[in-house]
Amino acid sequence: MHGKALPYLLLMPATLFLWIFFLYPFALVAFEAVTRDGAFTLDNFRTMAGSWKFPATVRNTLLLAAIVVPIQLTMALLMASVVSRLETGRSAALYVFAIPLGISDLAAGLIWLAIFDQSGFLNTLLSSLGVVDRPVMFLGYQSKLTIFIAVALAEIWRATAIMMVILVAGMGLIPKEYYEAAEVFGASPWQRFVRITLPLLRPSLQTAIILRVILAFEVFAVVAALGGTNLPVLMGETYNWQFTLQDRNVAAASALLILAISIGFTLFFLRVLRVPKEARI
Amino acid sequence: MSAVAETPVAAVADARKAGDWLLIATAILLGVWVLLPIYLLIVNALSSPDQVTAFPKRFFPSFDLGSLSFFINFAGVARALWNSVLVATLTMILAIGFGAPAGYALSRFDFPGKGSFRFLVLMTRAFPLPLLALPLAVMFIRTGLDDTAIGLALVHTTLALPFAVLITFSLFSGIPVELEEAAWTLGCTRWQAFRKVILPLALPGIAASAVFAFTISWNEVFAAAVLTIENRTLTAFLLQSLGESPLYLKFAGGAALVVPALIFIFAVRKYLFAMWGIANR
Numbered sequence: 001m002h003g004k005a006l007p008y009l010l011l012m013p014a015t016l017f018l019w020i021f022f023l024y025p026f027a028l029v030a031f032e033a034v035t036r037d038g039a040f041t042l043d044n045f046r047t048m049a050g051s052w053k054f055p056a057t058v059r060n061t062l063l064l065a066a067i068v069v070p071i072q073l074t075m076a077l078l079m080a081s082v083v084s085r086l087e088t089g090r091s092a093a094l095y096v097f098a099i100p101l102g103i104s105d106l107a108a109g110l111i112w113l114a115i116f117d118q119s120g121f122l123n124t125l126l127s128s129l130g131v132v133d134r135p136v137m138f139l140g141y142q143s144k145l146t147i148f149i150a151v152a153l154a155e156i157w158r159a160t161a162i163m164m165v166i167l168v169a170g171m172g173l174i175p176k177e178y179y180e181a182a183e184v185f186g187a188s189p190w191q192r193f194v195r196i197t198l199p200l201l202r203p204s205l206q207t208a209i210i211l212r213v214i215l216a217f218e219v220f221a222v223v224a225a226l227g228g229t230n231l232p233v234l235m236g237e238t239y240n241w242q243f244t245l246q247d248r249n250v251a252a253a254s255a256l257l258i259l260a261i262s263i264g265f266t267l268f269f270l271r272v273l274r275v276p277k278e279a280r281i
Numbered sequence: 282m283s284a285v286a287e288t289p290v291a292a293v294a295d296a297r298k299a300g301d302w303l304l305i306a307t308a309i310l311l312g313v314w315v316l317l318p319i320y321l322l323i324v325n326a327l328s329s330p331d332q333v334t335a336f337p338k339r340f341f342p343s344f345d346l347g348s349l350s351f352f353i354n355f356a357g358v359a360r361a362l363w364n365s366v367l368v369a370t371l372t373m374i375l376a377i378g379f380g381a382p383a384g385y386a387l388s389r390f391d392f393p394g395k396g397s398f399r400f401l402v403l404m405t406r407a408f409p410l411p412l413l414a415l416p417l418a419v420m421f422i423r424t425g426l427d428d429t430a431i432g433l434a435l436v437h438t439t440l441a442l443p444f445a446v447l448i449t450f451s452l453f454s455g456i457p458v459e460l461e462e463a464a465w466t467l468g469c470t471r472w473q474a475f476r477k478v479i480l481p482l483a484l485p486g487i488a489a490s491a492v493f494a495f496t497i498s499w500n501e502v503f504a505a506a507v508l509t510i511e512n513r514t515l516t517a518f519l520l521q522s523l524g525e526s527p528l529y530l531k532f533a534g535g536a537a538l539v540v541p542a543l544i545f546i547f548a549v550r551k552y553l554f555a556m557w558g559i560a561n562r
Contacts, residue, residue: 006471010386011398013379014446018401021413021439028416075311082308089308095550096312099319102546103539104500106516110535111322117528121321124338135336157318165553189300211406218409221502221516224523225531235409235503242415242507255412266407 026259032252044253048241057232064148064233065216068155072212073205075156076163081193083164084171094168101161108158109225113139116150116226139226147227154222159215163208170204171197206273213269214262234258319539325529326536333529352533361518362537364430365499368514371434372441372498373491379438380445381487385475387446388453389461405443413439414504421508428510436504441494448493448552452486453479489552496545500538 033044048054079097086093100108115121116138123135138146174197182192198205220235229236235258241251325333327342330351352358383402387395414436418427426432456479464474505517513521519534526534546553 004392007386007390007392008394010382011394014383014442015398015401017375017379017438017442018405021417021435022405022408022410023401025413025416025420026408028420029412032416078307079311082304082311085304086308091550093308093312094553095547096315098550098553099315099543099546101553102496102500102542103319104502104516104542106502106519107500107535107538107542110519110531111318111539113528114322114325114532114535115318119334119336119338119528121338121340123336124340127337157314161315214407214409218411218503220411221520224520228524235411238412238415239503239506242418248415248419251415255409255415258409258412262409263407 029252029255029259032249033256034253036249044249045257047247047250048253048257051237053232053237057234057237060148060231061217061219061234064152064155064219065213068152068159069209069212069216071156072160072163073209075160076167076208079160079164080167080171081197083168097164098161100158101165103158104221105158105219106221106225108154109222112150112154112157112222113225116146139230141230144230147231150226151219151223151231154226155216155219158222159212162215163212166204166208166211167201170201173204174200202273203275206269206275209273210266210269213265217258217262217265234261319543322532322535322539325532328529330527330529333532334527348529348533349536352530352537355530357513357518358515358534361513361515364509364512365515367430368434368437368505369495369498371431372437373495375434375438376441376445376494377449377487377491380442380490381449383446384449384451385453387450389458402443402446405439410440411436411501411503414507418507428508428512430512433505433508433514434498436508437498437501438494440501441497444497445490445494448490449483449487452483452490456482486552489549492545492549493552496542499541499545 034040034042036043083090083094083097103111113120117123118135118137118139120138122138123132126132127135137143138150178196178200179192182196187195218235219233220239223231223233223236234254238251238254238258241247241254321340324338324340324342326348327344327346328339329343329345329347331347332339332343332345333348383398387399417432417436421427421429421432426435460478460482461474464478465471469477500516502516502520505514506520509517515534515538519526519531519538523531
């Protein structure tokens, strides 16, 4: 009775939804970014870039991504390798490693605040070891470096799980025979990892890196919880333009910048880690 | 003769054993890295306000409910909790309601336009979606959706819908189409066959992706903070009171965010890989 139309009927709600709440708002944000009071202008971008905080904002965001993502990639590969080689306790280890996946970035910021705060656990540990005489202020406005380190640690802690899960799924797709053959020819575990796992894992690596890099440019609540306004990042500044400064055109320009950086990096990693069709498993 | 042959075998066995220990030690170390920060937050949440601000800190909770009861009775918290649950529930319903039919259509039909729909869904992942909240804030004011639970739930659905589509797609793909065809030959209509044969089989997986959608909404900070003023969710409430609220309020709030998330992740642990594994392709 409705043979041909049925798939379209089933897809319609989701498609309409994505048009209205995904594509249209992005067109809107792009429009708001390049207009002011209805007239085309690049002033919003000039205002954004002219803010005294702007250079630090861009630097902090990019630097954070550049430091956090490679460390996370290494840790995620380590976690995934450990999980796929464990025989007993595999699912327990998997669950524990995956826990941060469900934790909000705000909660992650608060968790690390408990550690880095002046009356927090790190100071307690340091003073009981006799390293410091009195509690150090790690997150004060004068200690940008320790704020940066705390934010980086919290980000590494929070978002490694997402990469780990993707990589574990990818490792599951690699045929066991390859490893057996390599073992027969005397390949060491490290050689097997470098020669078999890494190349065949490329599609998953690509997904994991892209997803993670985009999330890294969205860093917001972790910074808000740990550094307040002492460590400005792009998303936080966007929020400021919208709320504190009540200028949604500049906020839109700022959003567009984040978008442009994200898409730029996505295309970059799609190209660099390209997997030819015939090389897929 | 036999003594000579035994040595390399024993050496290999020794190396294996050492490798096993190294593996287990690494697994434990990584587990501690994930769990310790959460434990420290819980210690804070289960200590009295005085203990939270005191120095040095104790590394064990005193099981004093002072912080938690202060948090629950703090003006606005109960309402924020309720809003969080409401928004997350709406998100869950919308994401599954729109996503599951699309997933079913993708798994069962071949039709022109299938590729472009998949592209639309995958494209959402190259975009920093929380930024959508900025243009939508204006759209919502015009349509009266501003500062409502449903308005925020619509934005959160954009985050959760792609996952719902991809997860249900793989779920339905995993159920043999022959089962459905058998039901048709026995006189079921398409809908009856779906409801009586496919749905019961897919239900656990659908429930898992619903929980996943709930978690995404529960944890989201940026859009929630942008779109709600009076009806703030817990994350928005905590974010906006970061500046002035005392430490024990922050930590109790953090724990209130984390504990449900732990339960959610535990509930869907079996499906984590299915979800991310598929989201790969």
